[in-house]
Amino acid sequence: MNSQFSFEDLIDGWNLSIKPEDLPAVIEKLGTVFDIPNGLAPGMYVYADGLISSEIIKGRQIMAIVGFVSQSKVLAVCLRQARLNWSSHYLETRLEDTSEMRDGKGATRVLVDKVRAMGFNAEAAEWCFEYDQDGVKKHEAFLPSVLELGHIYFNCKVINASLRALHAELLDGWYLSSCSCSHNFHCVWKSRMSDGNVYYQGKDVSEDKRALVRPVLDLTSLSLKKEDNTFETPKEILPGMYVYADGLIYPEILPNRQVMAVVGNVSGSEILAVCLRQKRLPWGVFYASSLLTLVGNDKEEIIHCPRCGEILIFHQEADGKKLTRCFIRHTRGFLGEKINDKSQEAGSSAWCYDYNQDGVEKYSAFLPSLTELRALFANKDAINPALKALSSEVLEGWYWTSSLYDARHAWKLRMNDGTIESAKVWDPDYYEGNSVDINKKIYARPVLRLKRP
Numbered sequence: 001m002n003s004q005f006s007f008e009d010l011i012d013g014w015n016l017s018i019k020p021e022d023l024p025a026v027i028e029k030l031g032t033v034f035d036i037p038n039g040l041a042p043g044m045y046v047y048a049d050g051l052i053s054s055e056i057i058k059g060r061q062i063m064a065i066v067g068f069v070s071q072s073k074v075l076a077v078c079l080r081q082a083r084l085n086w087s088s089h090y091l092e093t094r095l096e097d098t099s100e101m102r103d104g105k106g107a108t109r110v111l112v113d114k115v116r117a118m119g120f121n122a123e124a125a126e127w128c129f130e131y132d133q134d135g136v137k138k139h140e141a142f143l144p145s146v147l148e149l150g151h152i153y154f155n156c157k158v159i160n161a162s163l164r165a166l167h168a169e170l171l172d173g174w175y176l177s178s179c180s181c182s183h184n185f186h187c188v189w190k191s192r193m194s195d196g197n198v199y200y201q202g203k204d205v206s207e208d209k210r211a212l213v214r215p216v217l218d219l220t221s222l223s224l225k226k227e228d229n230t231f232e233t234p235k236e237i238l239p240g241m242y243v244y245a246d247g248l249i250y251p252e253i254l255p256n257r258q259v260m261a262v263v264g265n266v267s268g269s270e271i272l273a274v275c276l277r278q279k280r281l282p283w284g285v286f287y288a289s290s291l292l293t294l295v296g297n298d299k300e301e302i303i304h305c306p307r308c309g310e311i312l313i314f315h316q317e318a319d320g321k322k323l324t325r326c327f328i329r330h331t332r333g334f335l336g337e338k339i340n341d342k343s344q345e346a347g348s349s350a351w352c353y354d355y356n357q358d359g360v361e362k363y364s365a366f367l368p369s370l371t372e373l374r375a376l377f378a379n380k381d382a383i384n385p386a387l388k389a390l391s392s393e394v395l396e397g398w399y400w401t402s403s404l405y406d407a408r409h410a411w412k413l414r415m416n417d418g419t420i421e422s423a424k425v426w427d428p429d430y431y432e433g434n435s436v437d438i439n440k441k442i443y444a445r446p447v448l449r450l451k452r453p
Helices: 007-011 104-118 123-130 146-154 156-165 320-331 348-354 370-378 380-389
Strands: 026-029 032-035 045-047 062-069 074-078 174-180 187-192 198-202 216-220 242-244 259-267 270-275 293-295 302-304 398-406 409-414 420-424 442-444 447-451
Touching (some): 062 146, 062 156, 062 216, 074 146, 104 123, 104 174, 123 174, 146 156, 146 174, 146 187, 146 380, 259 370, 259 380, 259 447, 270 370, 320 348, 320 398, 348 398, 348 442, 370 380, 370 409, 398 420
Parallel strands (some): 398 442
Antiparallel strands (some): 026 032, 045 062, 074 216, 174 187, 187 198, 242 259, 259 270, 270 447, 398 409, 409 420
């Protein structure tokens, strides 16, 4: 049986679990019958006629290798690459155009449209957009985003095994992304396939310093929507996905559903999610009220609570939820007539503890520890685009942690570059007046800890 169908027919309504009754079960070519795989996996071969197979079939044109598969996205890596500049004209784009886009295909279209309108060059994006080798049609390939490069990196070994079998160029070295740097319009983000490291380089550099460009195909924008018109959380949960108040975690914004947070970090069975709002606050007033007293020597930094005598070694604790609850337990009802405003009892921790906006249940959020905030910084490039799509404040500037440095100082982290410093838990210079200097603002950002569904 010789069954002909287009690639669009192949993926239309696909649910990553291909049923024989839903699609042609076999394709006959050169006298041999090949089954369509029951599901996709990185490393499979994508043929120009629409077949996807785990085998190399003689006489058929392979155009790409499956590079990433989730329930909502399938990416394929093209077989050829080039060493190019990102933009020899230092093409400047607005932040929302490329820097915070997870969608490399959309970013590539933005860049190509800009250069054609302005008469400038964006060599990397243009080369991918015009790529038409090995059966790939023009204007279908694109320059991947830095997040998409990260997805491909995690499957690099199996992708390279398939590329090696085709005698194609392997994924090796630094690769340009479609994402320009928000802190310097002269630079662009790149990712190294040997270790997944992400760094930046100039948009226009000498030939010997240029990074590689590898076109990618978006094979499908598969939906997680089920037959009964409901949605389900994907098996693979990634930073930047939306956390809904009803428990759904989904990579897209759904109408008429309440988003309460954005996935910030995934570790083991736990998910750290970033709430949508923040507030500029002092860390607290512990030292002013003599609530906490530093005892021992500087190396130990042991803190006693004079209320109950409990020894608290806050700077060694990585669990922000535990720290926040501890601060609330040791402050509320103790300051009495000295401090009437309860939000000042533990400052930032108290505000996060009482946070109940956008569907977040009161007393479930907390002020992240230094360890947790560093994890959020590592995933900032995935978190901020999702926050921006919701018109929420992005992670930028200084943020308090629930980790104390000593009795009068707490750790803070700057989301622009990951800088970590200690700061006084109370300093009026940070909070009084209408200073627009972001380096003088210290924010509290509530986070949630969720269990994997």
